[in-house]
Structure formats: C-alpha cells, structure tokens
Amino acid sequence: MVDRAQIDITMSTIVALIVPASEPTSIDQKDIDSVLTRPLTIGQGPAGLLIGSQRDQVEVIAGPNRIEVRDLSGRSDFALRKIPTVLGFFVKAASSKLISYGINFILAVPCSKPDTWITDNVLARDISEKTGKTLLGGGISLKVSAGEKVWRVKLDPTENDHLTVDFNASQKIEKLPSEEELKVELTQQFEDLMSFLDQLGL
Numbered sequence: 001m002v003d004r005a006q007i008d009i010t011m012s013t014i015v016a017l018i019v020p021a022s023e024p025t026s027i028d029q030k031d032i033d034s035v036l037t038r039p040l041t042i043g044q045g046p047a048g049l050l051i052g053s054q055r056d057q058v059e060v061i062a063g064p065n066r067i068e069v070r071d072l073s074g075r076s077d078f079a080l081r082k083i084p085t086v087l088g089f090f091v092k093a094a095s096s097k098l099i100s101y102g103i104n105f106i107l108a109v110p111c112s113k114p115d116t117w118i119t120d121n122v123l124a125r126d127i128s129e130k131t132g133k134t135l136l137g138g139g140i141s142l143k144v145s146a147g148e149k150v151w152r153v154k155l156d157p158t159e160n161d162h163l164t165v166d167f168n169a170s171q172k173i174e175k176l177p178s179e180e181e182l183k184v185e186l187t188q189q190f191e192d193l194m195s196f197l198d199q200l201g202l
Contacts, residue, residue, distance in 0.1 A: 002197045004076075008108040012071040012078070012186065014087050016176060017099040020064040027062075027093050035082070035089045036060075056082055062090050076190060084182035091176050102170035103189045109165055109202060114157030121201045122155065146192065153196070163202070167193050 027049075032040065036053040043050045048063030057073040069087045091098065111117050115137025122142075128135045139156035146169065154166040169189045177185065 002194055002202050003110060004194065006110045009074045009076060010106040010108060011104075012081070012083065012190075013068060013104040013106075014083050014101060014182065014186070015066060015068045015104065016087060016091050016101045017066055018091070018094055018096040019099060021094060021096045025062075025094050027090075031089075031093075035086050058082055058086060060086060060090060062094070067091055067094060078186035078190065079183045081183075081186070083186065084179040087182070088176060088179055098173055098176060100170055100172045101176060102168050103186060104169075105165070105167045105190060105193060107165040107167070107193075108158070108162045109197065110161065111157075111163045111202060112161055114161065114163045117163070117202070118155060118157060144196075149189075151196075153193075165193075165197070 029040070029042070032051065036051065036058060037055040039054070041050075041052040041054075045061075047061050047066070049061070051060040051062070052058070057071060059070040059072065061068040061070075067087065067090045069083045069090070071081050071083050073081065075081065118140060119135055119137050122140050123135065123138065137157055139154065142151070142153045142155075144151040144153065149169045149171045152166075152168045152170070154164075156164045156166075158164055167189075169192075176182075
C-alpha cells in the first residue's frame with residue numbers, strides 16, 4: 001500500500017483547453033488581485049501570459065488555447081487550495097468556448113528498486129523471452145477509461161528509490177464545473193489515483 005506520508009506532491013494542476021479567441025484577451029491587474037495574493041510576478045512566455053503568486057504558491061499560464069493553473073504547495077487539502085477559483089477567473093476572462101479540462105498531479109512515490117517494480121508489476125513478463133534480451137526496467141505510459149474521464153498515467157523510475165507518477169484525468173466539456181465541484185473532483189481524482197497505485201502493488 002502506498003505510504004501517503006512519504007509521497008511528495010510536486011504539483012497539482014487543472015488545465016482548461018479553449019477555442020482561441022479572435023482577439024487577444026486583456027486582463028486588468030486589479031482584477032487579478034481579486035484571486036491572487038500580491039506580490040505577483042507577471043511575464044510573457046512562448047506559452048502565453050505567465051503569472052505567479054509566491055504567497056499563494058500558485059502559477060498561471062494563460063495562452064490563446066490553454067489555461068493552466070498550478071498549485072506548488074505540495075499539499076493535498078484541495079478544498080482549501082485556490083486552483084478552482086483562479087481557473088474560473090481566467091476562463092471567464094478568456095470569453096471563449098471550452099473544449100475540455102484535465103486534472104493533473106505529479107508525484108514522487110517511494111518505491112524500492114523502481115526499475116524492478118515496473119518490470120514485475122506492469123510490463124509484460126514475456127518481453128525478455130520474446131526478445132532474447134534481459135529486461136532491466138523502463139518507464140511506462142498507460143491510458144485508462146475511468147467513467148467520463150480518460151486517465152493518462154506515466155510511471156518513470158528515478159535513481160533515488162522513487163517513481164515519478166504523472167497523472168492526467170481529462171474530460172470533454174462545454175461548461176467548466178463550479179469551484180466547489182472542482183474542489184471535490186481534485187480530492188476524488190487524487191483518492192482514485194491512490195487506489196489505482198495500491199491496486200498496481202505500490
């Protein structure tokens with residue numbers, strides 16, 4: 001069973017994909033102050049407008065077809081985090097049609113001999129037999145149907161007895177769920193991921 005106390009939540013994210021607006025969206029900094037705590041760092045990058053609040057431990061990337069809100073706090077008390085509020089603000093400001101949204105987690109999970117664990121628990125056991133080569137390990141990417149959502153789960157071994165777990169649960173939508181619904185979803189998807197990892201044998 002996964003030892004939750006030892007899990008490092010590197011990042012929690014919600015991403016909304018939108019139809020690009022015909023004209024660039026202009027957002028007043030005073031309005032941003034209503035959802036993010038100063039001081040703010042604001043810049044422009046290849047992916048779009050970059051906004052960060054160190055006090056909130058939140059980063060926003062607002063591009064023409066993608067709005068991503070990242071929580072870098074490492075905490076799993078999602079009902080108290082600002083991701084849904086901030087995402088709702090920027091989606092509304094974009095005034096564009098929604099395509100889909102995804103809930104994402106990047107975790108570092110303790111795992112003794114992660115290469116061996118992947119070989120024994122996830123990869124096909126007859127790979128070595130088929131190829132005539134000794135299988136030492138490797139990363140994997142899984143695509144799983146989970147109700148209305150599609151999960152994409154990547155598992156990569158690290159050299160310090162951990163697995164990096166990159167999880168995405170996406171769903172096509174035309175309207176973003178409410179802030180409260182998103183908070184519930186963050187918690188539920190995290191719990192479902194923990195159960196999935198338990199079922200894999202971590």
